[in-house]
Amino acid sequence: MKTILNFGLSLCLAAGVVSAVEAKEEYPLAEPFTLKDVRGVEVTLDSLLKQGPVYMECWDLPCVNCIAELDALLPVYDTLKERGLQIVALSVDKPADEARVKAFVRSKKWPYICLLDPQNKVKKAYGIIIKPTAYLINQKGEIVYTHIGYKKGDEKRIKAEFLKWLPEQPAAEEKTEE
Amino acid sequence: MKHLSAVGLLLVGFRSLSLAAELSIQGVNQAECWLYKQDYATHLEDKLDLNLRYGDLRGGLGFFLYEPSKPWNVDRQPLRLFDYTVAYSPKQLELLYGKFFQTFGKGLALRTYSDDDFRHYKSLHGLRGTMRLPLSTELVLLGARMRDIFFQENTYKVMNADSDHADTTDQALGANLESRPLGFLGVGGRYVRVNRTRDMEQYPDPDSWPRIFNELYGGNLTATAGPVELYGEVCQRLGTKPYVGGREKGLGYYLSGTVALGNYSLLGEYMNYDKLGFPDVVLAGRKTYRYTDPPTPIKSGVAINRGVDERGYSLTASGTPVASLYVEATYGSLDAPRDTSKGVLEGEGKVRYSLGSDWTFEAKFNHMVQKNIELHVASRSTDKPTVHVNYLLGRHTFALEAEYNFVTEDTGHMADPWKYHEAALTASYGYGEALLFTTGYQFVDLKLDRRYKGETSWPVFEVVWSITNRNMLRVRVGAERGGYTCSGGVCREEAPFSGIKAQLISTF
Numbered sequence: 173m174k175t176i177l178n179f180g181l182s183l184c185l186a187a188g189v190v191s192a193v194e195a196k197e198e199y200p201l202a203e204p205f206t207l208k209d210v211r212g213v214e215v216t217l218d219s220l221l222k223q224g225p226v227y228m229e230c231w232d233l234p235c236v237n238c239i240a241e242l243d244a245l246l247p248v249y250d251t252l253k254e255r256g257l258q259i260v261a262l263s264v265d266k267p268a269d270e271a272r273v274k275a276f277v278r279s280k281k282w283p284y285i286c287l288l289d290p291q292n293k294v295k296k297a298y299g300i301i302i303k304p305t306a307y308l309i310n311q312k313g314e315i316v317y318t319h320i321g322y323k324k325g326d327e328k329r330i331k332a333e334f335l336k337w338l339p340e341q342p343a344a345e346e347k348t349e350e
Numbered sequence: 351m352k353h354l355s356a357v358g359l360l361l362v363g364f365r366s367l368s369l370a371a372e373l374s375i376q377g378v379n380q381a382e383c384w385l386y387k388q389d390y391a392t393h394l395e396d397k398l399d400l401n402l403r404y405g406d407l408r409g410g411l412g413f414f415l416y417e418p419s420k421p422w423n424v425d426r427q428p429l430r431l432f433d434y435t436v437a438y439s440p441k442q443l444e445l446l447y448g449k450f451f452q453t454f455g456k457g458l459a460l461r462t463y464s465d466d467d468f469r470h471y472k473s474l475h476g477l478r479g480t481m482r483l484p485l486s487t488e489l490v491l492l493g494a495r496m497r498d499i500f501f502q503e504n505t506y507k508v509m510n511a512d513s514d515h516a517d518t519t520d521q522a523l524g525a526n527l528e529s530r531p532l533g534f535l536g537v538g539g540r541y542v543r544v545n546r547t548r549d550m551e552q553y554p555d556p557d558s559w560p561r562i563f564n565e566l567y568g569g570n571l572t573a574t575a576g577p578v579e580l581y582g583e584v585c586q587r588l589g590t591k592p593y594v595g596g597r598e599k600g601l602g603y604y605l606s607g608t609v610a611l612g613n614y615s616l617l618g619e620y621m622n623y624d625k626l627g628f629p630d631v632v633l634a635g636r637k638t639y640r641y642t643d644p645p646t647p648i649k650s651g652v653a654i655n656r657g658v659d660e661r662g663y664s665l666t667a668s669g670t671p672v673a674s675l676y677v678e679a680t681y682g683s684l685d686a687p688r689d690t691s692k693g694v695l696e697g698e699g700k701v702r703y704s705l706g707s708d709w710t711f712e713a714k715f716n717h718m719v720q721k722n723i724e725l726h727v728a729s730r731s732t733d734k735p736t737v738h739v740n741y742l743l744g745r746h747t748f749a750l751e752a753e754y755n756f757v758t759e760d761t762g763h764m765a766d767p768w769k770y771h772e773a774a775l776t777a778s779y780g781y782g783e784a785l786l787f788t789t790g791y792q793f794v795d796l797k798l799d800r801r802y803k804g805e806t807s808w809p810v811f812e813v814v815w816s817i818t819n820r821n822m823l824r825v826r827v828g829a830e831r832g833g834y835t836c837s838g839g840v841c842r843e844e845a846p847f848s849g850i851k852a853q854l855i856s857t858f
Contacts, residue, residue, distance in 0.1 A: 200858070201374040203403065206482075212530055212574070214486055234467075236738075240710065246673075247707070266463065267453050268645030271581060271606040272666065275617035278610035279668035280676070291453055292464060296410075299378030299399050299857060301466050315376075318819050318857055323780045324710065324742040324749070 199314035202307065203297040207262075207287040210274045215287060221311050224256025225337050227330070229306035230295060232265045233272060238304035241322035242282060248331045249283065255338040259284040264295045264303070306330075310337050374403040378857045386504075387829075387848040392419040393504070410435035412449065416506045426505045433473075444480040449473050452492060453643075454526040454540045458585035458602050458626060458657070459566040461643035462496065469501030474522065487529035494522055496641065504847065521545040522641065536572035538583075541565070544628075544641055562590040564628050566642070577610045587626050600625030602657055604645055614669035619647055620662075624687075627657030647682040650716075652694045652723060659686045662694075676702040692722045710740040726800070728762030747780035770796035772831075786814040792831045802831065802846075820858060826851040 206216045220226050227245075231238030242261055249259050261282060263273045267290040277286045289295055298307065308317035317333045319326070377400040384393035394417040402409040412433035418426050435448035451473055453461040462472040476494025483489065498509035524542040531537070545563045568585030587600035602623035609616045627640050646653040647664035654660050662684030670676050678700045685693040695718065702712045714736040721729045736753040753774045760767035776790040792808040810828030817823055829848040 200376050201372075201403070203374070203376065203401065212486075212533070212536060212572070236712075240740075243704070244707075266643070267456050267461070268643065270456070271608055271617055271619060272649075274579065275608050275610070275615040275666060276668060278608070279613060279615040279670060279678075281613055281670060292451060296399075296451070296464065297376075297401055299376055299401065301378055301380050301397075301855060305857075320816065320819070320822050320855065320857075321786075321814070323778070323786055324740045324747045325745065325780070326783060329783050 199310075199316050202309045202313050202315050203294070204313075205294045205297065207289055207294065210277050210286045210288060215285060217309070217313070220258055220260070220285065221309065221313055224258055225311060225334070226258045226260055226309045227306060227334065228260040228262055228309065229304050230262045230264055230298075230300045231304055232263060233269060233276060235303045237322040240324070241304050241306070241326065242284065243280075244322075244324070244327040245330065246283075248327055248334065252331070252334055252338060253283075255340075257334055257338055261286045262289055262294060263287065264289050264292055264300070266290065308333055308337060372404070376401045376858070378855070380853065380855050382851065382853045384847070384852075385850040393417075394419075406438055406440045408435070408437040408439055410437075410448065418505060429499075429506050429508070431499075433475075442482045444478075446478045446480075447476075449475050450478055450492075450494070452478065452490065452524075454490075454524065454542065455538060455568065455570050455583050455585070456604055456645055457643040458583055458604060458623075459540050459542045459568055460522070460524055460526075460641055462641075463643075469506070471497075471499045473497050476522075483529075485529055485531045487527070487531075490524070490526045492522070492524050496520055496522060520641075530572075534574045536570075538570040539567075540569070540585075541567045542641070564589040566626075579608045581606045585626060587628065589625075589628060598625065600628070602626035602644060612669075613671065614667070617664075617666040619645065619664045621645060621647060622661045623657040623659070625658060627655065647684055648694050648696050649680050649682055649698060650696060650718070652684070652696070652718075652720065654684060654686050654692050654694065654723065659688045661685055661687050674704040676700075689722075693719075694721070694723060695719045708742045710738075712736075712738040714738075726761055727759060729758075729760045729767075731758045732756065745782045747778070747786075749776075749778040749780075751776045768796060768798070770794060770798070774831075783819075784816045786812075788812040788814075790828075792829075794831075805829070808848075820856060822855045824851075824853045824855075 202217060204217050206214055209215050217226070229238065229242060231242060242259075245259060249257060261277070261284045263277075263286065265273050265288075270288060270290060273288065287294075298305075302320060304320075304322050306319040307315045308319075310316050316337055319330060319333075377398065379399075380395075380397045382393070382395040386392070394415070396413070396415045398411075398413040400411040402411075410433075412431070414429065414431040414433075416429040418428060433449040435446060435450065437444055437446040437448075439445070451462045451464055453463065462474050464471050464473065474492065474494035474496055476492065478490065478492040478494070481489045500507060500509070522542065522544050524540065526538070526540040528538040529536065543563055543565045565588045566585055568583065570581065570583035573580045582603070582605045584603040585601070587598075587602075589598040589600070600623075602621070604619070604621045606617065606619045621644065623644055626644065627642050640656055642657050644657045644660075646660075647662040649664070649666075662682065664680065664682035666678070666680045668676070668678040678698075680696070680698045682696045683694070696716070697718075698714065698716045700712070700714045702710070704710050716734045716736070717732070719729065719731045720727070724730065732755055734753055734755040736751070738751045739749070741748045751774075755772040757772060758767050758769050772792070772794045774790065774792045776788060778786060778788040780786040788811070790810045790812075792810075794802060794806050797804050797806060808829035808831045810826060810830060812824065812826040815823045827850050831846060
């Protein structure tokens with residue numbers, strides 16, 4: 173009983189803090205990270221956000237729906253990459269499967285930024301429980317959209333979210349104008 | 351009360367800081383309620399994880415509640431856990447105290463993890479320092495104790511806790527260095543020492559339990575040249591031998607090579623583990639947990655004895671001949687050189703084809719032979735074709751999945767082996783983003799008391815409602831045979847079950 177009471181009180185405290193934060197800003201901030209991609213190159217969230225919004229999907233090899241979502245987003249990415257959209261395929265497979273992930277990604281020829289999270293640091297930091305879970309992070313580093321699960325057709329709705337957050341003009345042109 | 355104080359102090363501390371600067375809080379809550387058909391027993395569970403960040407300071411709070419309704423016994427007991435993490439992490443450094451997960455290399459020396467699919471949580475509790483140095487170099491130093499919680503037979507168990515075999519008091523010390531000094535070359539080295547504070551089997555009297563230990567050290571090398579990537583890792587174990595004296599030696603190595611040509615890739619793996627896994631003793635009818643988790647060549651994850659005596663290889667070829675077509679073929683073999691009665695062999699072929707943006711077809715065939723992997727099963731051979739079709743019509747989504755498994759099973763004490771078939775059919779209808787209805791039926795054409803407790807069919811109905819894009823409710827009614835299943839756009843490992851399950855996942 174005492175534990176449950178403690179838990180309840182702690183929840184209230186947490187809720188207080190959360191509500192204070194929510195009152196201050198509309199969207200939660202994305203946790204910064206540094207991970208290696210499938211080629212062994214270090215990638216940081218900060219460096220990605222300098223180039224445009226990031227849609228980061230957590231996937232692993234046994235997750236059929238994760239792979240289906242990443243496949244389905246290919247034409248969406250082709251259309252919107254000029255406007256600065258970046259898609260990150262975040263593999264949370266265990267370290268023992270790293271070679272399989274690399275081989276899979278190479279044969280898939282995904283144009284995405286394919287990151288490896290063998291220690292599940294990003295997965296834990298973002299509180300990801302189920303796969304696929306994806307986040308759209310705007311250039312301020314705010315998580316503006318969360319997508320849990322995937323079924324055919326979701327890519328159209330995800331694209332609609334992208335369009336809300338992408339600049340009207342291609343990112344390169346914007347930079348030139350600046 | 352101590353926990354509450356710690357939580358309060360941490361939250362109030364962060365709250366105070368938030369008044370002066372920007373505070374970020376993220377969290378996820380997973381609440382579940384199960385009602386078992388048998389005895390109308392209930393299973394209540396809640397997992398809340400909060401991540402707090404203020405500049406270079408990070409905090410993590412984790413609450414876990416498990417409340418079963420049945421009369422409590424050794425196997426079914428409530429579990430209430432509180433975990434915390436405090437970390438200071440400026441750019442090139444991280445100092446962390448509390449709960450964490452860590453893997454060195456490919457897991458030959460050390461691997462702890464959180465696996466939500468299998469509800470298996472192997473964590474370390476202690477101190478960890480991480481330094482990021484030039485030349486893509488990272489050094490990790492840690493000192494911690496391990497905790498192992500897993501969900502089995504529809505209940506959570508803390509491995510060996512509160513028993514005479516409480517080796518969760520083991521202490522792990524480790525160092526790991528990974529570097530990529532050149533773009534095409536990566537190197538790594540590591541050392542782990544596990545001090546076991548109790549040696550349960552040899553010393554029945556707790557006062558005489560000696561401090562035995564195991565040391566593991568090894569290294570790895572990665573080389574990349576154009577389309578070719580090679581990886582090799584070796585690890586040696588030096589353990590103690592109670593009563594006998596001297597050191598028990600173990601050795602394991604893992605090699606992999608990948609070649610990518612155009613839209614095709616070929617992967618080969620070879621591994622050999624001899625007395626690398628530890629401990630290899632059986633306590634109370636089951637093996638104690640391990641600190642290592644070396645790769646297995648079997649795609650579906652089957653292993654023989656987790657690095658104690660295993661040798662195997664695998665080959666995987668995959669490719670996308672055209673953009674809409676993906677093909678994959680895998681073959682893996684694993685045996686035990688010192689026990690030739692054990693082995694696993696698996697072959698799988700898969701084709702996935704998309705017709706426009708509306709149709710998707712997937713066909714798969716899996717063949718597997720297992721010898722003396724399961725208790726009381728001398729051999730089990732399966733041939734399983736699977737077909738999956740998806741169709742999209744406006745805001746309507748339709749999915750159909752069918753599998754038929756031809757099984758031959760021999761307990762080793764039978765004149766003729768069992769021959770039976772396991773079938774599964776799942777149909778889904780989704781409307782828009784918010785709703786998905788799934789109905790499924792699993793069937794086996796032979797009464798198997800040992801494997802399925804005499805049950806032969808498992809009908810199930812499920813509704814998934816995405817209330818908002820951060821809140822998802824899932825209600826499932828019926829029976830589940832168990833295993834890795836994907837439904838409602840979510841993949842996870844399900845234990846055999848009959849009744850009602852409701853799950854609410856909220857992220858914030």
